[in-house]
Amino acid sequence: MTAKNAGTTNENKERREGLVSATEESINMAVIAARAAAEVKATSITAIDVSQRLVLTDVFVVLSGSTERQVRSIVAAVEEAVEKAGHPRVRREGLDGEAHWVLLDFGDIMVHVQQDADREFYALEKLWADCPIIELPSDIQADPEPQQSPLASYFDFSHLGN
Secondary structure, eight states: OOHHOOOOOOHHHHTTTTTTTHHHHHHHHHHHHHHHHHHTTHHHHHEEOOOOTTSSSSEEEEEEESHHHHHHHHHHHHHHHHHTTTOOOOOEESSSTTEEEEEESSSSSSEEEHHHHHHHHHHHHHHHHSSSSEEOTTTTOOOOOOOHHHHHHHHHGGGGOO
């Protein structure tokens, strides 16, 4: 049973009224997911406390991968780490096809793994800008932007104009 389901009626009432933020268990799960993603080079890792806005979950962990292969690797690492910590995945969406945006639902947290272009286009952080950001430990902080390949400067054609 998840922390969200185990709460008392009074706790649920406080949560609906916006007096209680994400549970400690949810924040710990988010840290586990973020750390697993960082270990496989996910970028732009953000945890958003949506507990005051949604009744479905407490935390969104939003992160990026540069390719389909990297997104799949991030998904596998996050699933393994969170499930190993005792929180089974409830559902997974988006892994079929090119894995542009994969949603991992662990009940108390939802992990959004997006390819860079989709992350920029959908801008979940802007959509949930009124929700507090959860501070992640410093060892999890991934590069805020994807690293440019050293070959990119070799193939730089910007001097040719449009």
